[in-house]
Amino acid sequence: MKIAVYPGSFDPVTLGHLNVIKRAAVSFDHVIVCVMANSDKNPIFTPEERVELIRRVVTTIPNVEVDHSSELLAKYAERKGACVIVKGLRAVSDFEKEFQMALINRKLNPNLDTMFVTASEKYMYLSSSAIKEMAKYEVDLTEFLPREIIEDVRKRMKNRR
Structure with a gap:
């Protein structure tokens, strides 16, 4: 079985993330969407909340699992039996x-691609940071977020004002 891990902060999960999840689910037997810790970011949702939001969004994709981890990605992938890390790229600047x-992941886990x-x-410009900024100003988020979580994001941003 080919297992892939799609890691990220997913704060919140966007339609761009969902696009990558769906495409990975077609290419692999099992895809684990893993909410990872990122010390460079200031999340609005806890890891557990992000897992729940993503689960609501992927309920119709049977080969997708949602998890969270604070361990090193290469070690997490090894523990889960994954052979591939899936990374979404929006621009050349993401690639570097x-x-x-x-x-680095390949050095830590030689069996990991x-x-x-x-x-x-249509999602190249989209980021969770941009979503949060738009939500702060009560912009309509229907073209940016899965409908299942729009109200959650609106409420969270309203409470943070």
Whole structure:
């Protein structure tokens, strides 16, 4: 069985993330969407909340599992029996950092490859940070977020004001 891990902060999960999840689910027997800790980011949802939000969004994709971890990605993938890390790329600027991480992960776990999935052109500009900024100003989020979680994001941002 080919298992892939799609790691990220997913704070919140966007339609761009969902696009990558669906495409990975077609290519692999099992896809684990893993909420990872990122010390560079200031999340609005806890890891457990993000897992729940993603689960609601992927309920119709039977070969997708949602998890969270604070361990090193290469070690997590090894523990889960994954052979591939899936990374979504929006722009060339994403590639440099992700390529470096792919090389490090491969050094830590020689059985682990990284597959880069370019974002669908309609989501290339989309980021969770941009979503949070728009939500702060009560912008309509229907073109950016899965409908199942829009109200959760609106409420959280309203409470943070």
